[in-house]
Amino acid sequence: MKSIEELNALRRASRKLVALRDGITGTETYKYHIMVCGGTGCTSSNSEKLIELLKAEVEAHGMQDIVKVVRTGCFGLCALGRIMIVYPEGVFYSRVEPEHIHEIFEGHIVGGNPVKKYVYSETLDEDGNVKPLTETDFYRKQVRVVLRNCGVIDPESLEEYVARDGYQALAKCLSEYTPAQVVSIVSQSGLRGRGGAGFPTGKKWSFVADGPKKYIVCNADEGDPGAFMDRSVLEGDPHCIIEAMAIAGYAVGADQGYVYVRAEYPIAVHRLRVAIDEARREGLLGRHILGSDFSFDLDIRLGAGAFVCGEETALMTSIEGKRGEPRTRPPFPAVKGLFGCPTAENNVETLANIPQIILRGADWFAEMGTEKSKGTKVFALGGKINHTGLVEIPMGTTLNEIVNEIGGGVPNGKKFKAAQTGGPSGGCIPASLIDTQVDYDNLISIGCMMGSGGLIIMDEDTCMVDMAKFFLEFTVDESCGKCTPCRVGVRRLLEKLDKITEGKGTLEDLDELEYLCNYIKQNSLCGLGQTAPNPVLATLRFFRDEYLAHIVNKKCPAGVCKALLSYTIDKDKCIGCGLCAKNCPAEAIVRTDYTAPGHKLASFEILSEKCVKCGVCMDNCKKIKAISKR
Amino acid sequence: MKKFSNIPFKGTPEQEAQLRDWLRQNRDMQGVAMPALQKAQEIYGYLPIEVQQIVADELDIPMSELYGISTFYAQFSLSPKGEKDISVCLGTACYVKGAGAIMDELSKELGIEADECTPDGKFSLSACRCIGACGLAPVITVNGEVYGRLVPEDIPGIIAKYRD
Numbered sequence: 001m002k003s004i005e006e007l008n009a010l011r012r013a014s015r016k017l018v019a020l021r022d023g024i025t026g027t028e029t030y031k032y033h034i035m036v037c038g039g040t041g042c043t044s045s046n047s048e049k050l051i052e053l054l055k056a057e058v059e060a061h062g063m064q065d066i067v068k069v070v071r072t073g074c075f076g077l078c079a080l081g082r083i084m085i086v087y088p089e090g091v092f093y094s095r096v097e098p099e100h101i102h103e104i105f106e107g108h109i110v111g112g113n114p115v116k117k118y119v120y121s122e123t124l125d126e127d128g129n130v131k132p133l134t135e136t137d138f139y140r141k142q143v144r145v146v147l148r149n150c151g152v153i154d155p156e157s158l159e160e161y162v163a164r165d166g167y168q169a170l171a172k173c174l175s176e177y178t179p180a181q182v183v184s185i186v187s188q189s190g191l192r193g194r195g196g197a198g199f200p201t202g203k204k205w206s207f208v209a210d211g212p213k214k215y216i217v218c219n220a221d222e223g224d225p226g227a228f229m230d231r232s233v234l235e236g237d238p239h240c241i242i243e244a245m246a247i248a249g250y251a252v253g254a255d256q257g258y259v260y261v262r263a264e265y266p267i268a269v270h271r272l273r274v275a276i277d278e279a280r281r282e283g284l285l286g287r288h289i290l291g292s293d294f295s296f297d298l299d300i301r302l303g304a305g306a307f308v309c310g311e312e313t314a315l316m317t318s319i320e321g322k323r324g325e326p327r328t329r330p331p332f333p334a335v336k337g338l339f340g341c342p343t344a345e346n347n348v349e350t351l352a353n354i355p356q357i358i359l360r361g362a363d364w365f366a367e368m369g370t371e372k373s374k375g376t377k378v379f380a381l382g383g384k385i386n387h388t389g390l391v392e393i394p395m396g397t398t399l400n401e402i403v404n405e406i407g408g409g410v411p412n413g414k415k416f417k418a419a420q421t422g423g424p425s426g427g428c429i430p431a432s433l434i435d436t437q438v439d440y441d442n443l444i445s446i447g448c449m450m451g452s453g454g455l456i457i458m459d460e461d462t463c464m465v466d467m468a469k470f471f472l473e474f475t476v477d478e479s480c481g482k483c484t485p486c487r488v489g490v491r492r493l494l495e496k497l498d499k500i501t502e503g504k505g506t507l508e509d510l511d512e513l514e515y516l517c518n519y520i521k522q523n524s525l526c527g528l529g530q531t532a533p534n535p536v537l538a539t540l541r542f543f544r545d546e547y548l549a550h551i552v553n554k555k556c557p558a559g560v561c562k563a564l565l566s567y568t569i570d571k572d573k574c575i576g577c578g579l580c581a582k583n584c585p586a587e588a589i590v591r592t593d594y595t596a597p598g599h600k601l602a603s604f605e606i607l608s609e610k611c612v613k614c615g616v617c618m619d620n621c622k623k624i625k626a627i628s629k630r
Numbered sequence: 631m632k633k634f635s636n637i638p639f640k641g642t643p644e645q646e647a648q649l650r651d652w653l654r655q656n657r658d659m660q661g662v663a664m665p666a667l668q669k670a671q672e673i674y675g676y677l678p679i680e681v682q683q684i685v686a687d688e689l690d691i692p693m694s695e696l697y698g699i700s701t702f703y704a705q706f707s708l709s710p711k712g713e714k715d716i717s718v719c720l721g722t723a724c725y726v727k728g729a730g731a732i733m734d735e736l737s738k739e740l741g742i743e744a745d746e747c748t749p750d751g752k753f754s755l756s757a758c759r760c761i762g763a764c765g766l767a768p769v770i771t772v773n774g775e776v777y778g779r780l781v782p783e784d785i786p787g788i789i790a791k792y793r794d
């Protein structure tokens with residue numbers, strides 16, 4: 001493509017490829033579009049097999065001109081995977097098994113009637129009629145800006161992206177705006193960085209210094225374990241990131257970009273590669289893009305499993321091919337970044353907002369969200385929640401809405417205890433604050449942080465001290481070792497928590513924990529150390545009683561910390577079968593001389609001084625349930 | 631601490647030629663050391679000292695610097711993996727859903743701890759961070775194939791499938 005006219009011609013020609021999915025009929029080439037989720041979640045449960053079988057059905061019926069099978073990115077409802085949507089009706093099939101395909105194809109595609117027994121139950125009304133997915137609890141409150149193409153287009157097809165206004169924003173920038181105007185639109189929109197820190201994006205771009213060579217870097221390291229927003233964008237809509245980086249390049253005057261992706265995301269890397277190659281072939285990357293004077297190209301760099309490389313300066317050191325250690329700031333990357341040149345570094349989700357802001361205007365974007373947090377935020381809902389998956393909601397939605405309406409509540413009738421945000425750098429929101437409106441500033445005011453979007457839900461079976469310990473183990477592992485407060489200090493914190501969870505803690509330990517946390521926060525070199533104590537501080541603040549229970553009562557209320565557990569046999573329930581004693585590795589179970597009324601054999605008891613708390617006895621007593629742990 | 635393993639190096643001339651070709655073609659790439667080690671690991675499966683030496687020679691980078699890089703990043707392995715590499719996700723979502731018990735069960739079933747290989751070289755066990763399949767938590771991968779929504783009782787069956 002050498003001009004905007006050619007881009008527009010391709011858009012017109014491609015509209016019919018996707019119109020059906022937007023509810024527009026009459027122009028379509030194919031009568032049915034079958035969309036199969038090819039995100040990491042569904043691919044892991046072998047959705048590829050569904051595609052294979054569907055294609056075979058299409059062939060067997062000679063329906064190649066009527067049915068199109070599309071592999072898409074993530075639909076968001078990962079808990080229901082493997083997922084399949086059939087247009088024009090938009091029927092949502094969940095937990096599809098390979099064995100269902102033949103029946104669905106015969107019934108729905110050949111026969112014209114959706115096969116209701118495989119349709120997601122929440123999309124059926126009382127009379128059994130299929131209603132649109134957008135009317136389910138999961139989707140109703142969502143607003144899709146970043147995820148607008150995820151699950152809607154084939155991520156490996158440039159035509160489908162262009163058909164949904166792809167590369168129009170870049171064309172608009174090149175033909176209508178000066179670089180300074182682009183920066184100012186992004187500033188006015190109020191967009192803040194989605195990578196964790198929430199720094200205003202327009203401001204960041206305006207800081208990029210002058211120089212002969214500048215770079216754009218996209219941070220797709222997504223190190224927070226339990227978060228997969230950025231991955232889903234790359235898998236579902238890779239061209240969007242390419243377009244956004246080109247716009248960023250135009251705005252700050254850079255002609256080269258790097259996407260730094262973690263190596264654990266092979267599907268995302270593959271789709272991004274395919275997209276970059278195609279964009280390059282079509283002249284959307286490279287020299288004189290769309291006939292303008294602007295040139296820009298992109299490369300991918302793979303991470304190799306180091307959390308600290310998500311930190312912007314460490315990330316750049318890693319792209320330079322060195323040990324990914326952070327550098328002191330200033331100088332900031334905008335002045336002296338990658339290879340010593342001025343660099344603008346942004347998160348994937350931040351960038352994914354850019355094309356829409358350019359196309360629909362700063363005011364449109366600024367209308368969504370709260371006073372200081374504009375737009376939407378994508379969260380990866382995980383842990384003890386019914387609808388595990390990906391949600392995009394306007395800033396300011398309450399945690400209650402996220403957990404209980406969109407997320408479908410906590411499974412197995414358990415009670416919601418807390419939500420963990422921001423991963424190893426973040427904190428937690430306790431049940432008492434469930435009405436908090438989620439935005440940058442509200443979260444900070446309760447000692448928490450937005451983080452990149454991992455939202456892990458915990459129920460009464462989660463021990464908060466153990467959780468804090470889990471995150472510290474993570475940071476101890478991931479500390480790069482360059483500065484002492486982080487390398488040594490966090491390890492000391494972990495030792496203290498170990499002590500507490502083993503029932504050897506004292507009340508002085510709590511004071512020392514707090515002192516050490518604050519010391520590490522103030523004295524560490526980079527964000528990793530500065531935020532590492534957050535999970536401890538947050539749990540100390542909201543769940544001090546659990547720490548006290550471990551220290552004073554030597555009990556773990558959630559029944560997680562092994563050393564504090566004790567297993568007991570209810571002597572009146574025990575039928576005396578002896579299965580537990582036979583399987584006990586420590587020979588800690590012996591027969592008593594008590595026989596419960598109505599039982600023939602004497603019951604057993606556990607000798608606490610011999611018990612190693614492995615739990616084997618409880619497993620062996622599943623039928624009778626006479627053994628419990630506390 | 632990562633250590634070089636004492637299992638003898640068994641690289642072939644073809645592997646060496648493939649690596650040297652790649653290195654010669656890409657030696658001018660900015661920040662080439664990381665991609666070079668990634669390529670080398672892709673070819674050999676791990677990074678023994680002999681392989682790092684080839685990279686050092688071709689790129690004219692001091693061995694000490696390469697060693698610094700290969701020991702910094704978790705994904706570089708200095709010792710070979712088992713024929714079947716089992717990796718347990720210990721990301722937050724998986725941890726909350728009981729990944730710890732899955733790891734214990736695997737360790738018990740295979741008789742090895744994390745980061746070890748069975749004496750017959752068949753299985754190795756490791757822990758990894760979120761692989762992005764949190765919707766299926768808890769998950770493990772066996773040579774990249776994902777098993778999700780696991781309970782400890784599923785483990786013996788999965789291992790049996792790979793035993794021979």
Ligand SMILES: Cc1cc2nc3c(=O)[nH]c(=O)nc-3n(C[C@H](O)[C@H](O)[C@H](O)COP(=O)(O)O)c2cc1C
Nearest residue numbers: 193194195219222223310311312346347350527528
């Ligand atoms: C330890 C640490 C890990 C981080 N990990 C990530 C990450 O995985 N992804 C990300 O986008 N930002 C991460 N950040 C934040 C980046 O340093 C940086 O602020 C961000 O990428 C800037 O982009 P934004 O302004 O678009 O948010 C991390 C920061 C720290 C201190």
Ligand code: FES
Nearest residue numbers: 719721724760763
């Ligand atoms: S935490 Fe295990 S896949 Fe995400």
